[in-house]
Amino acid sequence: MHWADVIAKELMSKQDSNLISAGISPTGSIHVGSLREAVTAEAVRKALADKGADARMIYLIDSYDPLRRCYEFLPDSFEDEVGRPISHIPCPYGCHDTYADHFIKPFMDSMDGMGVNCEIFWTHELYQRGEFAETIDASFQRRDRVLEILSTVTGRAMPEDFHAFSPLCKSCGRFSTTRVTGYEFPFVSYVCKCGMEDKADIRKGEGKLSWRLEWPAKWRIFGVTCEPFGKDHAAAGGSYDSGVRLVREVFDAEPPYPIPYEFIQLKGKGQMHKSTGSAVSGVDALNMTPPSVFNYTILRVNPERHIDYDSELGILDMVDEYDRIERSFFDGDATDKEEDLVRAYELSQPNGPRTTMPVQISYRHLVNVVQVSRDFNEVLETLKRTDDLRGISIEELKTLEQRVECVKYWLNAFAPESVKYTISEEMPDVDLGEEENRFLSSLLDNLRGSDWDGDLIHNTVYETAKESGLGAKKGFQTLYRIFIERRNGPRMGYFLATLDREFVLQRISEAASKV
Ligand SMILES: [Zn+2]
Ligand SMILES: [Zn+2]
DSSP states (O other): OOHHHHHHHHHHHHOSEEEEEEEEOOSSSOBTTHHHHHHHHHHHHHHHHHTTOEEEEEEEEOTTOBOOSOOTTSOGGGGGGTTSBTTTSOOTTSSSSSHHHHHHHHHHHHHHTTTOOOEEEEHHHHHHTTTTHHHHHHHHHTHHHHHHHHHHHHOSOOOTTOOSEEEOOTTTOOSTTEEEEEEETTEEEEEETTSOEEEEETTTTSEEEOHHHHHHHHHHHHTOOEEEEEGGGGSTTSHHHHHHHHHHHTSOOOOOEEEEEOOEEEESSTTBOTTTOOBOBHHHHHHHSOHHHHHHHHHTSOTTSOEEEETTTHHHHHHHHHHHHHHHHHHTOOOGGGHHHHHHHHHTOTTSOOSSOOOOOOHHHHHHHHHHOSSHHHHHHHHHHHSOOTTOOHHHHHHHHHHHHHHHHHHHHTOOGGGOOOOOSSOOOOOOOHHHHHHHHHHHHHHHTSOSOHHHHHHHHHHHHHHTTSOHHHHHHHHHHHHHSSSOOSOHHHHHHHSOHHHHHHHHHHHHTOO
């Protein structure tokens, strides 16, 4: 049984209605691994819904987290913003209202297509609406218990003056520089390093809980029953352990069913964006991997297993496997071993399972087609030459266009040079000898009589090169040289089949007569 179904069954045995929570802290560019949380949560929600159970998912954006330090990518002037909540700090590049918006908005836009079905909450708004007031009050009322739990679980003595709540200084706007001096509902008295002395109203978002308390507070506020989180939080003495005790003993609620997940590691040399020079971000991953394929990549393995995300050639294998499992899903010929993969495929569909097998144009093939076409219309023209697009539905066409966009993004940003080429519009200036000439002349004759099909063309090139005495290797090289001015390239037959037949024959004839 697929792991999402196993978890769903377990949850259904515990309660009739489930709330799955996921979230993110947008203090910088969002790593591809952060997507695992949302995709995992959504898969469990879907698995529950498939079984007729009542299930909802929420996604919490930790927009009230303070900026912890002035990261290298920030202007030096941001040193002054350290300690302020990222929902109050301006966009470092001037293109959004706030710092939090800058990092989360593009990510949320990209995530849209993945079909994550959730309600979104911004933590700074929850604080402002007073949603945390009850739990903040409880952490003051039961301060001794809080301290005991934190020191027992972490094994570290807590400082005497520790408070689970940091007031937001009214004067300098920081959490990090204030110190609590007293509490009487709903006011927390504080002094700040800047000289400010005042009271913060816990019902109005004038401060926030520390991470170890805020997490269980959210479980209590929403009634979270299940939550995936990075395995670092699951370590012994980590924030899940303390959260379990805090939510029970301080907030009088039950902790969620935990799904600790492993990280996504970037693999290969292609982890750097060719123009920005930064590592593959969540947005990059979504821009170059079709959403259903990305979901599948995550759902095909158990959350506790790590995933290598290879933004170079690995992406081609990933999409190939997805396409193969898609065929198994519709043909019903999956082996026992593949059953979980087929279920992962089903759970990966952003708009629910498809009813008919979609037209499949492999990513690998599109890498070539995109490079010989100027726009999507030309892509379609090219595909008509090599693949059967008859009867393609509007929905499939959209999916195809999305895949083409992903391929383009990949080619521009992460693809290795070895797969990239441009068709020389004019006959390149290459030196060809007698042997090459003989080969090209007979190839011209043989291709004139052949159907325009990838396999056929490939065999014709191969046989002709051998018969002419030039040899297959040199034969292929000659063709790469006259079409793309390189000595290697995409698989010859398919490559030529994607090109216009007359253009190909014309080029070969020109090259043959050039000697
Ligand atoms: Zn911005
Ligand atoms: Zn201050």
